[in-house]
Amino acid sequence: MKKRGVGFASIFYGTGYGNGFPDESRATAEIKEDGSIIIYVGVSDVGSGGLSIMWQIAIETLGVNKEFVKIKHNNTSMMHDSGTAAASRQTYNTGNAVLDACSKLKKNMMLASEEVTNLKVLYKQMVTKRIETRVEGYFKATTKEVNLETGQGNPYWPYTFGAQMVTVEVDDETGKVDILDIVSVNDAGKIVNPVLAAGQAIGGCAMGIGYAIMEEVFVNKGEIKNRNFSNYIIPTSKDVPNIKSYFVEDIEGTGPYGAKGLGEPVMIPTAPAIINAIYDAVGVRIYDLPATCDKVLLAIKNNA
Amino acid sequence: MIEVTLKINGKMYTRKINPMLRLIDFIRDEIKLKGTKEGCGEGECGACTVIMNGKTVNSCLVLAASANGAEITTIEGLSNGDHLHPIQEAFIEVGAVQCGYCIPGMILSTKALLDENLDATEAQIKEGISGNLCRCTGYTKIVEGVKIAQKKIINSQEGD
Ligand code: FES
Numbered sequence: 045m046k047k048r049g050v051g052f053a054s055i056f057y058g059t060g061y062g063n064g065f066p067d068e069s070r071a072t073a074e075i076k077e078d079g080s081i082i083i084y085v086g087v088s089d090v091g092s093g094g095l096s097i098m099w100q101i102a103i104e105t106l107g108v109n110k111e112f113v114k115i116k117h118n119n120t121s122m123m124h125d126s127g128t129a130a131a132s133r134q135t136y137n138t139g140n141a142v143l144d145a146c147s148k149l150k151k152n153m154m155l156a157s158e159e160v161t162n163l164k165v166l167y168k169q170m171v172t173k174r175i176e177t178r179v180e181g182y183f184k185a186t187t188k189e190v191n192l193e194t195g196q197g198n199p200y201w202p203y204t205f206g207a208q209m210v211t212v213e214v215d216d217e218t219g220k221v222d223i224l225d226i227v228s229v230n231d232a233g234k235i236v237n238p239v240l241a242a243g244q245a246i247g248g249c250a251m252g253i254g255y256a257i258m259e260e261v262f263v264n265k266g267e268i269k270n271r272n273f274s275n276y277i278i279p280t281s282k283d284v285p286n287i288k289s290y291f292v293e294d295i296e297g298t299g300p301y302g303a304k305g306l307g308e309p310v311m312i313p314t315a316p317a318i319i320n321a322i323y324d325a326v327g328v329r330i331y332d333l334p335a336t337c338d339k340v341l342l343a344i345k346n347n348a
Numbered sequence: 349m350i351e352v353t354l355k356i357n358g359k360m361y362t363r364k365i366n367p368m369l370r371l372i373d374f375i376r377d378e379i380k381l382k383g384t385k386e387g388c389g390e391g392e393c394g395a396c397t398v399i400m401n402g403k404t405v406n407s408c409l410v411l412a413a414s415a416n417g418a419e420i421t422t423i424e425g426l427s428n429g430d431h432l433h434p435i436q437e438a439f440i441e442v443g444a445v446q447c448g449y450c451i452p453g454m455i456l457s458t459k460a461l462l463d464e465n466l467d468a469t470e471a472q473i474k475e476g477i478s479g480n481l482c483r484c485t486g487y488t489k490i491v492e493g494v495k496i497a498q499k500k501i502i503n504s505q506e507g508d
């Protein structure tokens with residue numbers, strides 16, 4: 045018989061490398077003779093949206109029309125390091141570096157002329173008045189290694205919070221788990237780009253489904269046995285329900301316009317919420333992921 | 349070496365090839381159309397999907413020689429210059445693209461589905477793209493994108 049269950053899980057997760065590890069981002073902002081403004085920043089965007097985020101932060105800070113602002117990225121001969129696109133750190137850390145660079149450039153622009161109407165003219169005024177047309181921005185996260193004896197320290201800052209509700213259906217004759225519904229709520233501070241953020245949140249849930257009920261690496265003497273999609277199973281469109289994503293925008297004072305990291309935390313509550321939902325449905329606790337049919341069925345048999 | 353002729357995106361291409369050459373290599377290496385992606389090389393991920401004589405195939409599983417004379421559509425064949433196909437427009441509008449690696453295959457599977465059944469239900473859409481794995485999006489926005497594409501195509505047909 046198919047039985048339904050609902051499960052919840054909540055998490056908090058620190059943005060950035062943490063534990064006092066040097067976590068720095070740099071950006072350069074330059075106004076050019078042709079009136080364009082170039083932001084040089086080492087943000088790599090592999091689908092996480094960092095490029096759009098940096099562009100938005102730059103435009104907002106400079107207060108100029110978006111056509112005039114261009115991001116140059118991923119060329120180490122032209123820009124400084126902004127660290128990895130990892131640890132959910134680009135929006136917060138590199139966003140802060142872009143904010144810093146653009147605030148400085150904006151200040152210089154205002155020094156040249158209170159009222160900015162034409163950026164080409166403004167550039168000339170800046171050069172005549174010997175005001176810097178190219179400025180550097182920098183951000184360093186302030187975390188501190190935890191003293192394992194005293195438990196004191198500041199391992200991460202800031203923290204992202206998330207909670208999910210998952211509805212499952214478990215077939216108690218086959219052990220198969222179907223995910224029927226997921227609601228994902230995240231507090232990543234100010235959401236800079238709602239479309240991209242929802243994409244991250246929903247994609248994270250799909251990864252969480254894989255982690256909870258499908259994905260497993262089999263290693264034999266250091267060799268991975270299931271190296272392809274025929275035996276390392278990830279969710280398809282039929283395994284993932286329509287996921288609803290909501291945000292609680294609790295503004296983070298140290299973040300660029302109040303933003304925090306979002307990339308990784310979004311997938312963490314999914315698996316525990318699914319495991320809780322399985323318990324709600326058929327009364328068994330799975331402690332060893334993934335909760336594949338065989339494990340669930342065996343647990344049901346042992347529980348009977 | 350054998351000679352094959354394939355019609356790709358409306359253009360004829362004749363090449364002398366190794367009979368073992370896969371269709372994906374013909375497309376990527378001989379014709380230099382790099383939009384078609386290889387994810388797994390064993391027919392599991394759908395990144396290499398192209399439309400061959402109206403049906404989707406995994407181009408990593410088809411020999412170029414066996415496609416001799418066939419009509420192929422790749423992702424490059426969808427837009428008309430700068431004018432994007434409604435499916436492409438819809439995917440961009442709704443934010444269905446993250447890293448983009450699955451997207452050429454995803455869009456071609458969608459096109460083949462909608463060419464056959466423009467009124468596909470949500471379940472049929474999910475079935476239609478179930479051969480295309482996506483690691484990033486969780487499919488929700490892709491399915492939304494397909495639904496928007498359906499509306500766009502229907503509207504444009506009514507306009508005719
Ligand atoms: S590359 Fe052809 S199906 Fe994966």
Ligand code: FES
Nearest residue numbers: 447450482483484
């Ligand atoms: S968008 Fe990255 S795999 Fe689909």
